[in-house]
Amino acid sequence: MDAVNQLVEKINDWAERLLLKGLAKLDERDIEEIHGFMESAKDLDMMFLVRILEGMATEGRRYVMDSQTVIDGVVQKYFYLCQYVQLVEEKG
Amino acid sequence: MADFQEQFQLFLSLCTEEYVIKHANKGLYNRAIKDMEKGVQVVYTFHQDHVVCTLNDGAVCTLTNHINSYSCSCPSDKICKHVLIAILYYKEHNELEVESKQADYSWLLTQSLQEIQKNFTGAQIEEVLFRILHEEELEVSEGSFLTVKLNVQGIEVSFVEEADCSKSICSCRQNESCIHRLEALLRYRMMHGDEDFDLLYQAGQSVEYSSEVIQDCKQILTEVITLGLAKLPQTICSRLEVLAIAAHNGNLPTLEKGLRSAKGELELFLKRHVRFSQEVFLEKITQMYMSIVALEKEGSIKQKKQLIGSFKSKYYLVPRLRLYALGANPWETRSSYRGITYYFYSLDNHKIYTFTESRPVYYDDATFSFKDYYGKQSPWGKDITMKSLSGAQFQLKGCKVNRERRLSSNEETRLELQERIPIEEIDLSEYLVTNWMEKSEEDEIQLFQERRDNLVILKVAMISSASFNSMTQNLDLVVEDAEQNQLTLTIPYNQEWESNVKFLEKSKRLLELRDLYILVQKYDGMNYPISILKEDTISNLKLDLLK
Numbered sequence: 001m002d003a004v005n006q007l008v009e010k011i012n013d014w015a016e017r018l019l020l021k022g023l024a025k026l027d028e029r030d031i032e033e034i035h036g037f038m039e040s041a042k043d044l045d046m047m048f049l050v051r052i053l054e055g056m057a058t059e060g061r062r063y064v065m066d067s068q069t070v071i072d073g074v075v076q077k078y079f080y081l082c083q084y085v086q087l088v089e090e091k092g
Numbered sequence: 093m094a095d096f097q098e099q100f101q102l103f104l105s106l107c108t109e110e111y112v113i114k115h116a117n118k119g120l121y122n123r124a125i126k127d128m129e130k131g132v133q134v135v136y137t138f139h140q141d142h143v144v145c146t147l148n149d150g151a152v153c154t155l156t157n158h159i160n161s162y163s164c165s166c167p168s169d170k171i172c173k174h175v176l177i178a179i180l181y182y183k184e185h186n187e188l189e190v191e192s193k194q195a196d197y198s199w200l201l202t203q204s205l206q207e208i209q210k211n212f213t214g215a216q217i218e219e220v221l222f223r224i225l226h227e228e229e230l231e232v233s234e235g236s237f238l239t240v241k242l243n244v245q246g247i248e249v250s251f252v253e254e255a256d257c258s259k260s261i262c263s264c265r266q267n268e269s270c271i272h273r274l275e276a277l278l279r280y281r282m283m284h285g286d287e288d289f290d291l292l293y294q295a296g297q298s299v300e301y302s303s304e305v306i307q308d309c310k311q312i313l314t315e316v317i318t319l320g321l322a323k324l325p326q327t328i329c330s331r332l333e334v335l336a337i338a339a340h341n342g343n344l345p346t347l348e349k350g351l352r353s354a355k356g357e358l359e360l361f362l363k364r365h366v367r368f369s370q371e372v373f374l375e376k377i378t379q380m381y382m383s384i385v386a387l388e389k390e391g392s393i394k395q396k397k398q399l400i401g402s403f404k405s406k407y408y409l410v411p412r413l414r415l416y417a418l419g420a421n422p423w424e425t426r427s428s429y430r431g432i433t434y435y436f437y438s439l440d441n442h443k444i445y446t447f448t449e450s451r452p453v454y455y456d457d458a459t460f461s462f463k464d465y466y467g468k469q470s471p472w473g474k475d476i477t478m479k480s481l482s483g484a485q486f487q488l489k490g491c492k493v494n495r496e497r498r499l500s501s502n503e504e505t506r507l508e509l510q511e512r513i514p515i516e517e518i519d520l521s522e523y524l525v526t527n528w529m530e531k532s533e534e535d536e537i538q539l540f541q542e543r544r545d546n547l548v549i550l551k552v553a554m555i556s557s558a559s560f561n562s563m564t565q566n567l568d569l570v571v572e573d574a575e576q577n578q579l580t581l582t583i584p585y586n587q588e589w590e591s592n593v594k595f596l597e598k599s600k601r602l603l604e605l606r607d608l609y610i611l612v613q614k615y616d617g618m619n620y621p622i623s624i625l626k627e628d629t630i631s632n633l634k635l636d637l638l639k
């Protein structure tokens with residue numbers, strides 16, 4: 001399996017885990033993982049993915065720091081990320 | 093009055109034999125000529141904006157400077173022979189002082205699309221935009237009219253000099269907005285290199301949908317993903333169903349389908365069913381969410397229409413399709429539908445068209461025998477079976493086709509058989525694959541696009557082996573290209589084509605075949621062969637040996 005597929009699979013696992021536990025339970029560890037994905041994406045020169053991950057990390061951190069924040073932004077970034085992953089998988 | 097007389101003479105200069113016959117008919121014209129030969133006489137009295145013509149047979153008619161504006165004392169409610177006599181008599185007995193100038197039909201190319209579309213409904217525009225994607229034989233002639241002949245359809249549309257599409261005359265003699273007028277005009281423009289009809293496309297579509305339902309949908313999806321599957325209450329399924337109904341009423345077919353499908357997945361999850369797939373569920377809600385985000389943004393009507401989807405596929409009448417049969421494939425779905433799909437290659441636009449006969453078989457008494465349906469007569473011509481058609485070459489006139497290139501069984505379609513050209517002489521364009529190592533050009537994957545079967549036609553040098561794999565229950569055919577690259581084609585075992593599988597496994601002739609073509613359906617990384625083609629013959633792998 002090539003590096004791109006490996007990364008996409010990891011992001012997919014992350015997304016599915018959050019689907020199960022709910023974005024309301026997003027925590028610091030989840031955000032850390034996103035940062036890890038960002039590093040790998042940078043290494044693979046997937047700059048569009050980096051931007052999507054960055055958006056997810058920013059919105060996610062804002063929400064984790066202050067639970068009063070409206071979750072809509074997190075939800076949108078989450079689905080952007082899922083859509084990207086699905087397209088990569090389809091293109092496979 | 094002098095002004096009117098001049099205008100009247102200008103109008104008469106237009107009234108050639110062709111012009112008069114087009115507006116009336118040949119019979120009426122001949123009767124008018126005959127009456128004039130018998131010595132009918134007309135007296136003209138000019139007024140401010142009309143002329144009263146008194147015929148010595150007692151009829152009195154009034155003419156203006158336009159062919160459509162007249163009256164006559166006779167009971168006819170259409171143009172009558174008296175009106176024609178009044179026109180022709182004046183021309184015969186008076187020297188026209190105006191010079192007839194060369195007619196100018198440039199408006200046909202320059203009139204704005206907004207102006208043209210006023211004469212047609214959205215549905216008519218949509219139909220014509222689809223029709224013009226298909227070939228027609230055009231013949232243009234200029235005289236008293238600019239006449240565009242649509243030869244395949246046997247239709248003739250005559251445009252007048254006045255820049256008004258509704259004043260054109262169509263040989264179908266339907267109402268003013270018959271769609272041939274628009275078709276002829278657009279095809280005439282295409283002939284002159286103008287193919288930019290985007291503005292019309294937008295007029296042909298209306299997008300109305302409920303934004304409230306969209307907001308409710310977004311809210312429920314946000315709720316699902318925020319709470320997480322583990323904490324979702326049982327009531328979520330009924331809420332999704334209610335929303336699906338609202339989506340139906342709010343003209344959002346794709347969203348309705350998505351909501352029902354997400355509900356189905358959630359029911360499996362709540363029942364802890366093994367068939368539940370987190371991945372599939374996430375895919376479905378992501379698609380829905382993304383289409384909502386896209387609908388919320390400003391976009392073209394075309395894009396919105398694509399996002400909204402449609403409840404029922406629309407079929408459009410196309411003038412002619414010249415089709416070359418590529419094969420037929422029997423199938424059965426998990427949802428208990430059985431059918432046969434026939435594949436035809438269009439020699440005009442180089443695309444594959446399909447025709448499918450299918451039936452639901454989930455009722456006890458419902459059956460679908462592949463053999464019976466394969467031997468059934470074609471819907472387009474009573475003297476040929478679908479089996480024969482699946483190996484023929486023919487032409488369909490006046491057939492109905494949808495945007496997915498599915499053919500309708502419309503009984504008004506006329507079928508004409510043609511001599512079948514050997515497959516080797518056909519330009520198979522993008523479908524042809526000659527080297528297995530080259531990645532075939534697959535359709536670009538796009539957001540919100542439904543997944544479609546990928547069809548290819550392999551140019552096979554030879555079939556190197558045919559073996560049944562008892563582990564996978566598949567018959568594997570290994571085929572080689574000219575470079576000796578190998579590719580495995582799979583025929584999944586099914587009791588109904590058991591004899592075909594056995595025959596193919598043992599057939600020596602199959603392995604002796606050289607330089608053949610195989611129609612293959614590709615999905616989920618597998619290659620499923622449908623038919624073998626060589627010269628002008630064809631063999632449908634699952635159907636042709638069927639017991």
